[in-house]
Amino acid sequence: MRITAGISKKLTSGRIFLYNHFMGTLQKYYKQSATYKIFKGMFELFADFLDTLGKITVNGIQVIKCILKGQIDKKELIYQCSRFGVSSLPITLTIVGMTSIIITSQVALEMVKQGGGNFIGMMMSILIVREVAVIMSGFAIISMIGSSLASELATMRVTEQIDAIKVLKVDPVGYLFVPRVLSGIIMMPFVTIIAAAVGVIAGAITSDLFAGLSYMAYFDSAWLGIYMKDLWVSLLKAVFFGGTIALISCSCGYFASGGAKGVGLATTKAVVWSFVAIVIWDMIFAIAFFF
Amino acid sequence: MSIEVKNLVKKFGNKTVIDNVSFKVNDKETLAIVGFSGSGKSTVLKLICGLIPKDSGEIITSEGDIAMVFQYSALFDSLDVEDNIAFALHERRDLRKKYSEEQIKEIVAQKLELVGLKGIEKLYPSELSGGMQKRVSFARAIVTEPKSILYDEPTAGLDPISSTLIEDYIVRLKEETNAASIVVTHQMSTITRTADRVIMLYNGKIVFEGTPDDMLKQDNEYTKQFVTASLDGPMKMMEE
Numbered sequence: 302m303r304i305t306a307g308i309s310k311k312l313t314s315g316r317i318f319l320y321n322h323f324m325g326t327l328q329k330y331y332k333q334s335a336t337y338k339i340f341k342g343m344f345e346l347f348a349d350f351l352d353t354l355g356k357i358t359v360n361g362i363q364v365i366k367c368i369l370k371g372q373i374d375k376k377e378l379i380y381q382c383s384r385f386g387v388s389s390l391p392i393t394l395t396i397v398g399m400t401s402i403i404i405t406s407q408v409a410l411e412m413v414k415q416g417g418g419n420f421i422g423m424m425m426s427i428l429i430v431r432e433v434a435v436i437m438s439g440f441a442i443i444s445m446i447g448s449s450l451a452s453e454l455a456t457m458r459v460t461e462q463i464d465a466i467k468v469l470k471v472d473p474v475g476y477l478f479v480p481r482v483l484s485g486i487i488m489m490p491f492v493t494i495i496a497a498a499v500g501v502i503a504g505a506i507t508s509d510l511f512a513g514l515s516y517m518a519y520f521d522s523a524w525l526g527i528y529m530k531d532l533w534v535s536l537l538k539a540v541f542f543g544g545t546i547a548l549i550s551c552s553c554g555y556f557a558s559g560g561a562k563g564v565g566l567a568t569t570k571a572v573v574w575s576f577v578a579i580v581i582w583d584m585i586f587a588i589a590f591f592f
Numbered sequence: 593m594s595i596e597v598k599n600l601v602k603k604f605g606n607k608t609v610i611d612n613v614s615f616k617v618n619d620k621e622t623l624a625i626v627g628f629s630g631s632g633k634s635t636v637l638k639l640i641c642g643l644i645p646k647d648s649g650e651i652i653t654s655e656g657d658i659a660m661v662f663q664y665s666a667l668f669d670s671l672d673v674e675d676n677i678a679f680a681l682h683e684r685r686d687l688r689k690k691y692s693e694e695q696i697k698e699i700v701a702q703k704l705e706l707v708g709l710k711g712i713e714k715l716y717p718s719e720l721s722g723g724m725q726k727r728v729s730f731a732r733a734i735v736t737e738p739k740s741i742l743y744d745e746p747t748a749g750l751d752p753i754s755s756t757l758i759e760d761y762i763v764r765l766k767e768e769t770n771a772a773s774i775v776v777t778h779q780m781s782t783i784t785r786t787a788d789r790v791i792m793l794y795n796g797k798i799v800f801e802g803t804p805d806d807m808l809k810q811d812n813e814y815t816k817q818f819v820t821a822s823l824d825g826p827m828k829m830m831e832e
Contacts, residue, residue: 374683461666468641468660469680469736476683 353574357552363474364482364548372475373483381484385446385543386491393441393492394499400433401425401500405507413512421512422519423526425504430531431591434497436583439542442489443575447550450481451571454554455564463555477555482547489543490536497535534590541582546575594619594740594772595640600649602635602796609635611796612649617740617789619654622766622773624787624804626818628827631793633776634663637742640774654772656739663745665725667717667732674700674713677732687736703731706768707761723754730761734769741765743775747782759785780819783807792818794827 331337367373409421454477457463466473501523508514550571557567595617602610609632617623625633638644640651641658667676677700681687691699697713704710707727717725726746733741743762747755759782766773775786783790784804792800792807792814799814800807810816817825 372685457668460664460669461662462668464638464643465660465662465666465668465732466679467643468658469684469732470657471680471683 353553353556353570356556357549357574360474360478360552360555361548364478367472367475367479368483372472372479374476374480377476377480378483381480382488385442385481385484385547386488389438389442389445390492390495392445393438393496396441397429397434397437397496397500398503400437401429401503402507404428404433405504406511409508409512409514413514418512418514419518419522421508421514422505422522422524425508425519426501426523426526427531429500429504430497430527430535432583434500435493435535435538435542436579438489438492438496438539439546439579440576442485442492442543443546443550443572443579446485447546447575448568448572450547450550451554451557451568452564454551455557455567456554458555458557459560459563473555478548478551481551482544485543485545485547486540487543489546490539493535493539530590534586538582538586541586542579545578545582549574549578594621594654595774596650596652597636597640598650598652600636600639600651601647602632602639602644603647609796610639613793613796613798614649615791615798615801617772617774619739619772620766620770621788622762622775622786624783624790625774625776625793626778626783626790627793628818629778632796633793634744636793637744637774637776640740641742654739657736658740658742659733659736659738659771660742661726661729661733661744661746663748665717665722665729667725667729669717671716672713673704673709673715673717673720673728676717676728677703677735679732680736684736699735700731703735704728706734706764707731708757721754723750723757726750726754726758727761730765734765737769738771740772740774741769743773743777745776745778747777747779752781755779755781756785762786799826 405421405425408424409418412418412421412424454463457477463473463477466476505516505519505523508519509516553567553571553574557563559566597616598614600610600613601608613632613636615623625636627633635644637660639646640653641660668679671679674697675682678696681691681696681699700713701710704712707730709724709727709731712720712724712728717728720728746762747758750758762773762775762782763786765771773786775782777783787804790800790802790804790807791798792812794814800812802812807815808819810819813826816822817827
């Protein structure tokens with residue numbers, strides 16, 4: 302019995318050795334395979350997505366707490382409002398105006414030919430007030446202000462300025478996030494209103510030039526197409542867009558690491574996340590209010 | 593006692609950066625922490641002032657503020673010198689109501705005079721030399737009357753004369769504030785001119801503790817290698 306047990310033991314240890322060797326080799330080759338690399342990359346992306354989402358949410362909650370407690374630096378808020386509103390206005394108006402000209406020039410003549418000239422103003426005003434003004438303003442603000450906020454905070458992070466704020470016992474969320482997020486919430490609706498006005502006017506000029514439609518006919522039709530609900534939903538959307546862009550940009554910058562590369566990565570992340578976030582918000586608003 | 597560290601441990605991933613480190617720094621005393629790059633010196637400072645969480649151990653500090661002077665000054669580049677120094681007085685809720693604007697201006701002028709930079713209140717950090725930036729960061733650190741001051745490589749990147757000036761200010765600030773100070777440094781002149789005691793870290797552990805004179809005696813293999821800047825010795829730069 303003892304002899305048999307010894308042989309069996311040897312056989313078992315041999316099998317274990319072979320099994321381990323086989324599995325080790327398999328693992329080695331598997332780790333070099335494209336499938337493994339793709340899945341690993343996807344997992345890392347998903348982990349990073351959850352990590353970023355969590356950080357943005359936590360910062361958002363802290364910002365709301367600070368606002369509710371009235372911890373607002375008014376001097377900094379005024380500065381950030383001027384930065385958010387005034388600096389972004391020229392590029393925003395250019396983009397919205399151009400978009401309006403492009404759309405009107407594509408459709409105005411066709412609509413007049415088909416006998417729908419009287420509906421051009423209506424179509425343009427609905428399109429611009431509901432969507433073009435707010436979403437194009439959002440895109441312009443992401444590229445101008447969002448990227449600037451992210452790179453500013455990321456630079457502060459890598460040059461230890463944020464650590465200095467913490468050591469001086471000043472709340473970095475209260476000092477850095479609150480004025481920036483509030484300025485986004487306050488200024489984005491103003492930018493959107495001005496952009497919408499510019500867009501509708503640009504549509505009128507283009508309709509006149511391309512399709513010979515009178516200003517009177519355009520604005521009569523535009524006036525009929527717009528309801529107060531369109532305006533309020535658009536402004537509410539602007540509030541959400543402004544706050545989201547500022548919050549995402551600040552969060553991405555705040556958690557930057559490394560040197561110049563880290564600043565670049567944080568800025569890219571802020572821009573990509575902000576673009577995706579405002580499109581998601583836009584979809585939610587479209588379903589909630591116009592479906 | 594102003595700062596006491598007991599059995600402090602900090603790991604980054606699987607690597608133990610600070611391994612069971614203990615020391616004390618009394619009021620009006622300056623402790624220099626020396627060692628090679630990557631030996632965990634700056635991590636100790638960040639753990640003491642709460643910038644990173646510890647894994648285990650105890651950090652006991654006297655009641656009151658802990659100030660830190662950063663390696664590259666870390667001045668707020670969008671604020672002028674006056675606003676940099678007055679930052680905590682303007683932004684901290686407990687200090688905001690304590691001082692009027694006039695008093696804040698007076699405090700800033702007083703702190704600037706202490707670091708020998710009178711009349712530069714309206715300049716921006718980018719308009720200052722490295723040594724001046726460092727002295728402004730000293731002024732910003734002491735504006736809240738801290739009980740402990742931590743210096744992270746205060747003379748790094750400065751010329752020898754500027755280094756001497758900074759070292760003199762470290763000694764002067766200790767005398768003026770009676771604070772417990774910790775200076776992380778590589779430079780022998782900073783150790784000999786500012787420190788009352790020295791500890792040396794290697795691989796996260798204390799390998800020497802004594803006075804600057806003891807360090808120069810070279811009885812210890814580690815300090816001997818450090819002082820002579822030799823490649824031969826127990827400390828290896830590229831250790832895994």
